[in-house]
Amino acid sequence: MPEAQGDTETTGGPPRRTDRRPTMTDVAQRAGVSRALVSLVFRDAPGASTATRERVFRVADEIGYRPDSAARMLASSRSKVLGVLLTVRNPFHADMVESIYPVAEQRGYEILLSAASPTRDECKAVDALLGHRCEGLLLLGPTLPTSYIAELRRKLPVVSLGRHFRGIDVDSVHTAEAKGVRQAIAHLVELGHRSIAHIDGGRGPGAAERRKAYRAAMRKHGLDDYIRVLPGDQTEESGSAMAQVLLAEREAMPTAVLAGNDRCALGLLDVVWRAGLQVPGDLSVVGYDDSHLAHLSHIDLSTVRQDPNRHAELAVQCVVDRLDGVRDEAEEFVLEPKLVTRGTTGPPSQSGIMRFPSGDGVET
Amino acid sequence: MPEAQGDTETTGGPPRRTDRRPTMTDVAQRAGVSRALVSLVFRDAPGASTATRERVFRVADEIGYRPDSAARMLASSRSKVLGVLLTVRNPFHADMVESIYPVAEQRGYEILLSAASPTRDECKAVDALLGHRCEGLLLLGPTLPTSYIAELRRKLPVVSLGRHFRGIDVDSVHTAEAKGVRQAIAHLVELGHRSIAHIDGGRGPGAAERRKAYRAAMRKHGLDDYIRVLPGDQTEESGSAMAQVLLAEREAMPTAVLAGNDRCALGLLDVVWRAGLQVPGDLSVVGYDDSHLAHLSHIDLSTVRQDPNRHAELAVQCVVDRLDGVRDEAEEFVLEPKLVTRGTTGPPSQSGIMRFPSGDGVET
DNA sequence: CTTCATCACTAGAGCGCGCTAGTAGAGCGC
DNA sequence: GCGCTCTACTAGCGCGCTCTAGTGATGAAG
Known part of the structure; x- marks a missing residue:
């Protein structure tokens, strides 16, 4: 049976899903350039004229193209994704998550959230993150055993927020x-x-x-x-x-x-x-x-302020530095708390x- | 300068990251079977003997293999991932997230969380989810405009929890x-x-x-x-x-x-x-x-109970049914609230x- | 004996992208 | 004319996986 893959104009196909997602090839064809060029443009890499760049973006916008992060990370073997383990009920975690997003974005990383809860332990939550190819992990107040963290660290950069693990090569950001x-x-x-x-x-x-x-x-x-x-x-x-x-x-x-x-x-x-x-x-x-x-x-x-923003900043920087190979030994960032009366x-x-x-x- | 990247077998490579992540090929080689067979086993598809199955799993475990979801979703063009939009500070959302995880898992789907916050609007959060190839979206108490939701719906199944959108082809689960x-x-x-x-x-x-x-x-x-x-x-x-x-x-x-x-x-x-x-x-x-x-x-x-578990169940089922092509017209699930004195x-x-x-x- | 179904397994073509190597063409000095 | 560099672009491999179309081996039916 003929399989009309519905594109811009619907073709009353079988009871399948919605429109096929546009790919880089679609953009390239429509813009009259090569696929590689589109890739260049979207990676913001040098080698494309301003005119072409604009055209590509315009066309992409027209057909609703959005880079596929799965393919991207597969090809580059860099996912540019940081995983965040949190406890969904913890308001301080919520505060930190809010701070992490903008900081990570600025450094060019995406954030993947994975929640631990009474019915979903931290190991499981971390596993999910690993499965999604996170390059680094931010653990918010982890209660995981040191040995497990050490094991994790052998696979990827890990930073623990709010808790310091001594004796293992894991960065941490916490308050004094x-x-x-x-x-x-x-x-x-x-x-x-x-x-x-x-x-x-x-x-x-x-x-x-x-x-x-x-x-x-x-x-x-x-x-x-x-x-x-x-x-x-x-x-x-x-x-x-x-x-x-x-x-x-x-x-x-x-x-x-x-x-x-x-x-x-x-x-x-x-x-x-x-x-x-x-x-x-x-x-x-x-x-x-x-x-x-x-x-x-x-x-x-009245409370003792732990600056979630600063926590986020340092933690993201920590992981990113590790990924860039800037640093090699474990670092412990100790932040100044501040009593707020x-x-x-x-x-x-x-x-x-x-x-x-x-x-x-x-x-x- | 020589950079001893301590791993099992050092290969004096460039100053790169930690151990290369094991792939399906590694497992196949070590188990003495083809890559395809390993794939079969991990997808739990028929066509492998029990003995082989076990051996593959054992070997995989030994070398710490974990399927790469990026590659998987790229190849299958099914990500088996559902995106969840939430407001990170909302405790009721937290309750629902906790319920969504097990339900989705049981249906064979993973969950990706994306948080909206004062500094990160819902559109942005949704964009992140789309970039990660979610097949369906669960929106927890969305405040997005109807037109935007309708637009979204053209791309993928969407279910709104806690809020009903009338006039558009979007499923919803909410309380009476x-x-x-x-x-x-x-x-x-x-x-x-x-x-x-x-x-x-x-x-x-x-x-x-x-x-x-x-x-x-x-x-x-x-x-x-x-x-x-x-x-x-x-x-x-x-x-x-x-x-x-x-x-x-x-x-x-x-x-x-x-x-x-x-x-x-x-x-x-x-x-x-x-x-x-x-x-x-x-x-x-x-x-x-x-x-x-x-x-x-x-x-x-004393409060009016909205069952988060039931919300989660129905919402996940809603989206999954759509993905399986079981259903075609919008559905509105109205749950019975219950006063808890x-x-x-x-x-x-x-x-x-x-x-x-x-x-x-x-x-x- | 042949034929055919079934089981256990393999070969190999992509999925959408990044990225290296390469090409065409323009500009420039000699 | 030559070689050279620089810009703007393209070809095509391969990331790790899924999945269709096979292959051989075995056993039962004819």
């Missing part, structure tokens, strides 16, 4: 967690807080460092006795659960909490607000990340319940 | 918005509410229908005089902004609010809780979507005075 935590604690202490608890981030990126830094900072301020790490996991759930725990303590409750991240802080805030406490009067709360949730006006969360921190209330027994060694 | 709204209003009325406001979703998916249904439902219950649509846009911001507006009204404040979606409800709740009001006593709140945010234990939001709805408190205990807890 300790510094951020120190700033947060210093801020709270300056406001007059002494009983400052920390909700831990569990196995989450940066959690271990934050925990450690919290303890150190508290000690530095002579608040050893107030050190209190509550278990958590960087989700709203853990924030609200810990809020319940704290509320149950009433008078013994800390006057400030450093949450494991913004999500955790939000969970906590919701419960605290709901219980009728004043923030920051009855409880000051500091988050971590400064994800877009934090600066919603009604939340107005908003509305959830303030002096502990003077008028309410006296939380601290005055005159037993605690300075005021 | 009116029904959900009716359930919500009926629930509130039954609890004794009369003054029920609605925060509008602006141009968001389903917003127009919900608005209309809200008005109709209120009228049905004889509450014409209480009809009140507050402007909004399905974000936390609009929820909190409207909460401020309502709080300022004190005694005149409605006793219940139907928010444009869950995010909006959350923004509203935060402000209301913070102001010291009791939910649901002083104000009942109903969301829309039942995104994962809604059932966080501390939020415990949780902790944010209850009878209104008897006296309006109760709602503002101290008389100056709220700034105006």
